[in-house]
Amino acid sequence: MLARIPSAVLQGVIGQAVDVEVHVSKGIPSFTIVGLPDASCRESRDRVRAALLSSKLPWPDKRVTVNLAPGGLRKEGAGLDLAIAVALLVVQDELTESAVDGCAFVAELGLDGSLRRVPGTLSLVEAVACDRVVVAADAYAEARLDADQEALCAPTLGELVRYLRGEADWVTPALPPPRELPAPAEDLRDVRGQPLGRRALEIAAAGGHHLLMVGPPGAGKTMLARRLPGLLPPLDRDAARIVTRIYSAGDFGVPTGELITAPPFRAPHHGATMAALVGGGSRALRPGEISAAHGGVLFLDELGEFSPGVLDALRQPLEEGVIRVSRAVGSVSFPAEFVLVGSMNPCPCGNAGGPGQCRCSDAARMRYARRLSGPLLDRFDMRLFVPRPTAEELFRGEPGQPTAAVRERVLAARRRAGRRGVRCNSLLGSAALEAEAPLAAEAARMAERAVASGQLSARGLQRVRCVGLTICDLDGRAPPLRGPDLALALQLRNNPVWLDRSYAGSHVA
Amino acid sequence: MSRDAPVPPTVGAALPAGGGSSGADRRTGCPEPGGVAAALLPGAGSTGSGEEIERPAAGFGAPAAGPDGGELGDEAYLAALASLAGMGPARLERLLGRWEPAEAWECLAAGRLVEAATTAGVGERVAHRWVRDAARADPAEIHSRHRRAGVTVTRRGSAGYPERLTGDAEPPAVLFGQGTPEVLECPTVTIVGTRRCTRYGADVAFDLARTAAAHGAAVISGLAVGIDAAAHAGALAADGAPPVGVVGSGLDRIYPRQNAVLWKMVAQRGLLLSEAPLGAPPERWRFPARNRIMAALGDACIVVESHADGGALGTATEAARRGRTVAAVPGPIRSPASAGSNRLIAEGCGVVCDIEDLLVLLDMERARLPLRLPSPDTRPASEGGAAADPATSAAILDAFDWMPATLEMLAARTGIDLGELSWHLENLNVAGLLARRGLWYERRAEGPAGASPGT
Structure with missing residues (x-):
């Protein structure tokens, strides 16, 4: 007696079709699962048995072998429960083969026979090799989101059997009504003072430039960072599909009736491990925070407190927009294109920046600055010092431009970038940059001075040009880059005082 | 001494003829004659340093020449003694107050722990480490390592020893140098200040040092970050008297690292001095000791910026004790970086606002000024x-x-x-x-x- 039921398992964020084969023969009653199941998969046996019995369905007292094909692929999670149960029902002739023909099953079983959602339902549904997929009721909206397959659902195993036998009609739960994209709760209008910080946010949003904010505690770094997603354009359809799948697979929040189009904002705590940040894990390869921030903002508050190894793991995804996680069990790629916003204090006491204010020793200050490796620092196109706003600014300062107005400029700038064939300027290659961002004579002289004085490396100059181009785009001007464009880009690159070389050094070198 | 351990026959040979008189000088700087304790110890010959000299009077080399071939001079033993961990100037003085350098080394190398500990006024643990390290170390090797590195070892009382230190109350027993010692024949000015300086302080230090050097005054400073670095950089920027750096660590232990370029340029164009032998780490206690050398070497001492409890104030105090002119650069009264220097002025020391003030302090005539200042900004405006x-x-x-x-x-x-x-x-x-x-x-x-x- 043999039955074969299609299902799927999750590999990273991608679903992989799996066939559940059940063979029942005479012999001492036993139940074996083969085909590289992990622990939660092997525990299926007990869940399935309890679910069948609670649903008043028979459990075969025979020798049962369950094979999960393909045999070479590791299976994780409990999503195969339902497929195993259905296969058992088929081999026991509780269900006819024709009743389940062309139908796949993706759900976890409760001991009472209820069906439960499994992470990554969206990816699993689109991976199965048939037209209809049965999922749990609470995963129905998600399963219908984006896949070609028809989604069906049932509350319990008993109900499901009735539907499959034709004793009852499939029940379709009501879908939540489509929501308007909520206006971002945090508006730039609330930020007083910080003209440079606001400008940097705008540039970061328009050009996709990574931003490092250095400043004393309470200066408003976090406040600024939280207003960045509101400036970003909504995710395009491709990005939305990817982000929705990542959220579904990584359990960063169950998607509801529609694709996620709001740019994500992820702010992991500085205790985050490497696996939590970039993805991975010892067995299940899960997407990390940087993938959850795909298309949006990854905000690392207190950058200096993250473990250096974790931070340096960001370098490759920052460069390539994708993270490849390799483990002994296999390797998967997660998309990870995000705007990185870091914030840290200038020194342990937090007060460096103004003349004579810091009480830290030089050694302590240097140790603190060293926590950020040079290569990672290099990835930040903008390094901004965020001073504490003065009382004047706080109480009598003009409220700034609202997010909506700034966002218009950002969208216009992104359209200009789009005409260059990239989503945003930070993705321009160096050859393209050379062609797209010519320097006016005065700007070229200034760039030459900056390079000659050792203030800027060749690569640094490229990045400054790129930021300058974004500034041009925001102002609605066509290149070449004028002096002020480059001057502001330079200001934004080497502002933090602790990044400067010592005073004496600048005289000698 | 030679009863306890075999003394190399050449030990005494390199001792200078003036050893007795310089020993007397040393005792003035050394408060503890070690008489009572020494008398209690077995094997202690006598209490004075000059008495038990049984060296052959003939055959010693030139005092400053150091060992050539088999000769091993006092310099070698002093360098070896100074190389011991925790051997500061005071402890070294106490040892030298009783013994010649070679004898002190013998005492340690022979493992006469209690005697050495009592003489130097240190605990058994320190003395134990000295004895252990001395047994392994070879003064000849230590000395030749200095020579290979181009570091001169100058003993107090020998020819190359800076004149301003000879008459000092606490002259270092041995000095390690790199560069051109003739720099110290110029008028000298010590410019010191805080490491946590403001732009104002660094600018003033730079400009004062640059003009002072251009006028032919050698600028002495400590090669720390902040004011010190600005002063050295200023002196190097001028086409005049080269700078003198007095550092706390060994001359191969560049500290702080960020001044590496400056450090090497001072050694190349001017003079680098230290009381510590090669390899000595920049330990905390070495810096106040270093300050007294800076104070003694400068004809005047200028504090550019100092916090209320700054180390630069220590240098100023040392300079005042030596009768050197002390002056400070006034700063904003609200700037914590100027609190110490402003207080110096309040207490009555001199005020330096420009190079005129500095030249007056140094009694330098303006007529002999070589006035070839490179412009700070050579770029056309x-x-x-x-x-x-x-x-x-x-x-x-x-x-x-x-x-x-x-x-x-x-x-x-x-x-x-x-x-x-x-x-x-x-x-x-x-x-x-x-x-x-x-x-x-x-x-x-x-x-x-x-x-x-x-x-």
């Missing part, structure tokens, strides 16, 4: 300013109130767009009208203070 709009530039300069300001502060005051403002600031910086340090812009006087001594 017009180059950057050409594109800028003069009215805007003037408005920006007006927005400064002679205190440092950031881009954002200036933007708020002038209402100019951030990009335009950055551009103008950059041009003003290039034109030499502004100075920038990190975030802060400062208006510069027309030409840095005292840059043109002719006016």
Whole structure:
């Protein structure tokens, strides 16, 4: 007696079709699962048995072998429960083969026979090799989101059997009504003072430039960072599909009736491990925070407190927009294109920046600055010092431009970038940059001075040009880059005082 | 001494003829004769350092020449003694108050622990380490390592020993040097200050040092970050008397690392001095000891900026004790970095506002000044300013109130767009009208203070 039921398992964020084969023969009653199941998969046996019995369905007292094909692929999670149960029902002739023909099953079983959602339902549904997929009721909206397959659902195993036998009609739960994209709760209008910080946010949003904010505690770094997603354009359809799948697979929040189009904002705590940040894990390869921030903002508050190894793991995804996680069990790629916003204090006491204010020793200050490796620092196109706003600014300062107005400029700038064939300027290659961002004579002289004085490396100059181009785009001007464009880009690159070389050094070198 | 351990026959040979008299000098600087304790010890010959000299009078080499071939001079033993962990000037003085360097080394190498501990006034643990290390170390090897590294080892009382230190109350027993010792024949000025300096302090230190060096005064400082580094950099920028760096660690232990370039340039063009042998780490206690050497070497001591409890005040005190002229550069009364230096002025020390004041302190005549100052900004002022709009530039300069300001502060005051403002600031910086340090812009006087001594 043999039955074969299609299902799927999750590999990273991608679903992989799996066939559940059940063979029942005479012999001492036993139940074996083969085909590289992990622990939660092997525990299926007990869940399935309890679910069948609670649903008043028979459990075969025979020798049962369950094979999960393909045999070479590791299976994780409990999503195969339902497929195993259905296969058992088929081999026991509780269900006819024709009743389940062309139908796949993706759900976890409760001991009472209820069906439960499994992470990554969206990816699993689109991976199965048939037209209809049965999922749990609470995963129905998600399963219908984006896949070609028809989604069906049932509350319990008993109900499901009735539907499959034709004793009852499939029940379709009501879908939540489509929501308007909520206006971002945090508006730039609330930020007083910080003209440079606001400008940097705008540039970061328009050009996709990574931003490092250095400043004393309470200066408003976090406040600024939280207003960045509101400036970003909504995710395009491709990005939305990817982000929705990542959220579904990584359990960063169950998607509801529609694709996620709001740019994500992820702010992991500085205790985050490497696996939590970039993805991975010892067995299940899960997407990390940087993938959850795909298309949006990854905000690392207190950058200096993250473990250096974790931070340096960001370098490759920052460069390539994708993270490849390799483990002994296999390797998967997660998309990870995000705007990185870091914030840290200038020194342990937090007060460096103004003349004579810091009480830290030089050694302590240097140790603190060293926590950020040079290569990672290099990835930040903008390094901004965020001073504490003065009382004047706080109480009598003009409220700034609202997010909506700034966002218009950002969208216009992104359209200009789009005409260059990239989503945003930070993705321009160096050859393209050379062609797209010519320097006016005065700007070229200034760039030459900056390079000659050792203030800027060749690569640094490229990045400054790129930021300058974004500034041009925001102002609605066509290149070449004028002096002020480059001057502001330079200001934004080497502002933090602790990044400067010592005073004496600048005289000698 | 030779009863306890075999003394190499050449030990005494290199001792200078003037050893007795310099020993007497030493005792004046050494408060503890070690008489009572020494008498209690078995094997202790006598209490005085000059008495038990059984060295052959003949055959010693030139005092400063050091060992050539098989000869092993006092320098070698002093270097070896100073190389021991925790051997500061005071402990070394106590040992030398009783013994000649070679004898002190013998005592340690032979493992006479209690005797050495009592004489040096240290605990058994320290003495135990000395004895252990001395048993392994070879003075000849230590000395030749210094020579290979191009470091001169100068014993107190020998020919190359700086004159200003000879008459000092606490002269170092041995000095390690790199560079040209003749620098010290110039008039000298010690310029010190805080490591956590402001732009103002660093600028003043730089300019004072540059003009002083251009006028032929050797600038002495400590090669620390902040004021020290600015002073050295200033002295190097002038085409005049080269600078002198007095450091706390061994001459191969560059500290702090960020001054590596400066350190090497001082050694190359001027003189680098240390009381510590090669390999000595920059331990905390070495720096106050270093300060006294700086104070003694300078004809005058200028504190540019010092916090209320700054180490520079220690140098000033040492200089005052030696009867050197002490002066300070006044700073803003609200600046914590000037609290110490301003208090010095309140207590009655001299005030240095420009190079004139400094030259008066040094009794230098203006007539013999070599006046070839390189301009701080060799770039033509017009180059950057050409594109800028003069009215805007003037408005920006007006927005400064002679205190440092950031881009954002200036933007708020002038209402100019951030990009335009950055551009103008950059041009003003290039034109030499502004100075920038990190975030802060400062208006510069027309030409840095005292840059043109002719006016």
